[in-house]
Amino acid sequence: MRIATWNVNSVRQRLDHLLTWLKECRPDIVCLQEIKCMDDAFPREPIEALGYNVVTHGQKTFNGVALLSKYPLDEATPRLAGDDLDEHARFIEGVVSLKSGVVRVACLYLPNGNPVDTEKYPYKLRWMERLREFTKLRLKTEEPLILAGDFNVIPHARDVHNPAAWANDALFKPETRESFQALLGLGMTDALRAVTDDAGQYTFWDYQAGAWQKNWGIRIDHLLLSPQASDRLVDVGIDKYVRAWEKPSDHVPVWVDLDLEVA
DNA sequence: ATGCCTTAATGTTTAAGA
Numbered sequence: 001m002r003i004a005t006w007n008v009n010s011v012r013q014r015l016d017h018l019l020t021w022l023k024e025c026r027p028d029i030v031c032l033q034e035i036k037c038m039d040d041a042f043p044r045e046p047i048e049a050l051g052y053n054v055v056t057h058g059q060k061t062f063n064g065v066a067l068l069s070k071y072p073l074d075e076a077t078p079r080l081a082g083d084d085l086d087e088h089a090r091f092i093e094g095v096v097s098l099k100s101g102v103v104r105v106a107c108l109y110l111p112n113g114n115p116v117d118t119e120k121y122p123y124k125l126r127w128m129e130r131l132r133e134f135t136k137l138r139l140k141t142e143e144p145l146i147l148a149g150d151f152n153v154i155p156h157a158r159d160v161h162n163p164a165a166w167a168n169d170a171l172f173k174p175e176t177r178e179s180f181q182a183l184l185g186l187g188m189t190d191a192l193r194a195v196t197d198d199a200g201q202y203t204f205w206d207y208q209a210g211a212w213q214k215n216w217g218i219r220i221d222h223l224l225l226s227p228q229a230s231d232r233l234v235d236v237g238i239d240k241y242v243r244a245w246e247k248p249s250d251h252v253p254v255w256v257d258l259d260l261e262v263a
Numbered sequence: 264a265t266g267c268c269t270t271a272a273t274g275t276t277t278a279a280g281a
Contacts, residue, residue, distance in 0.1 A: 009280085010270060034280090036271065061271050062279070112281060115265075152281075169265095171281065206281065207268035218281080250269080250281085 001262065002027040003105060004255035005148040005221055007204075011035040011066070014249055015043050021242055022050055027255055028070045028262075029096065031107030031148040035064035042066065059089035065107045065149070067094045071262050074102065082130035090127070097263040101143055103229070106134070108149035113170030121170050124152070128179040135186050138226070144260060145226035147188065150251060152220055153180045155190065158199035159219035171220060188224040191236045191256045203238055204251045212243055221254045232259040 004027035008014040011032060022030070030052070035042060039058040047054055052068040057078035067076060073094045080091040090109040095102050108131065113124030131147070138145050154172040157163040166172040184190060192201055202217025211217065225233060234257040243252050 013270070034270090112279085114279095114281065166281095169281075204281075206266090208281095209264090209267050211268095220281080247269090 001029070001103070001258050001260045002255055003029045003031075003146055003148060003223065003258065004253050005031040005033070005107070005150070005223060006253040007033040007109070007150040007221060007249060007251035009034050009036070009249040009251065012037060012041070012043060013247070015046065017242060017245055017248065019046055019050065021239065021253060022047070022052075025239060025253065025255065029094070029105050030068040031105065032066040032068070033064075033107070033109035033150045035066050036061060037064060055092065055094065057089045057092040063089045063109055065089060065092050065109055067092055067105065067107050069094060069096060071096045080108070080127070080130050080134060082133055083126070086127075099261040099263055103144045103146070103260055104138060105146045105148060108147060108151070110149065110151045110153065112152045113176070116168065116170050116173065124170060125175060125179060128176075128183070132179075132183050132186065135183060135188065139187055142228060143226070144229035144232065144258070146229055146256070147222075147224040149222070150220060151180065151222050153177065153222070154218050154220055155180055155222075158197075159201070161200070161202075161216045161218075166218070171218065183224065187227055189227075189230040189233075191223040191225055191233060192219070192238070192254070194225075194230065194233055195236045201238060202240075203254055205243060207250050221251055223254060223256050225256070229258055233257075234259050
C-alpha cells in the first residue's frame, strides 16, 4: 500500500499536476494540504475518475486538507481535538479496513508559526501539543497509524541548506524541534529517517530568490509511522521531479510503501 | 534581505505563506 502526502498550494491551480502525478505515482491513499478552497469548489470529479474516493475539509482562501483513497473510507473525521474554537481547516483522519484490523491515516497541515513574536507561534506550539494528545490516544489501539502532511517543522540541521539562517524561524526554533521530537518519542518513526541519514532530502523550495535552482531547500513534509506501520515499511520516496514542472507547488510529494493487505 | 514569488480575494492592494 502506497501512502503519499503533498502540499499542492491550491488544488485548483495544481489540478493538472495532481492528475499527472497520480497516474505516475499510483498512490493508494493521498493526503493533500493547502487545497485553498471550500468543499464544494474541490475538483472531485477528475480525481474520482482515476478511481479515488474523495473527502475534503476545506476553507475559503487558506489552509484546507483532503484525503484521496482507492479503498473505501470507513470513517473520515475532520478537525484535531483539543480546541473547539480553532476554525482552521488543517486536519482530517481517515480509516481503511485491512484483512486484519484497520489502518488510520491522519492528513495534517501544521501551522507555520511565523512571525514568532506574534500569537501565531504559540498557536503552532499548542497545535503540536494537541497532535501529541491525539497520537497518544491512537497509539493505545496498537493499530497501524500514519501521520502524513506538511508539519512545517525542519527536524534537524541536515534538513536545511543553511541552518544558521533558519535558527530563529518558527520551523526550526529549538522549541519547535523539541516538540517534534516529543511526538517521535511517543513511539512514532520518521519514515524518511528509517531509510537514510543523508542530508539534503528536501521537500520544499521557496518560490523566491531562485531557491530551487540553488537547491536552497528544507525538509518539512513528513510521514510518521506507529510501530505497527513502521514494522511494515518497505520504501520511502520524495518525488522531487515535480518541482521542475511549469508553475509548480513549492512543496513536492513524499510517499511510503507499507506491506499492508486491504480487506 | 522578515521577504527577491505565488495564491485567493473586501482585488488595481492586501494577507499569508516559509
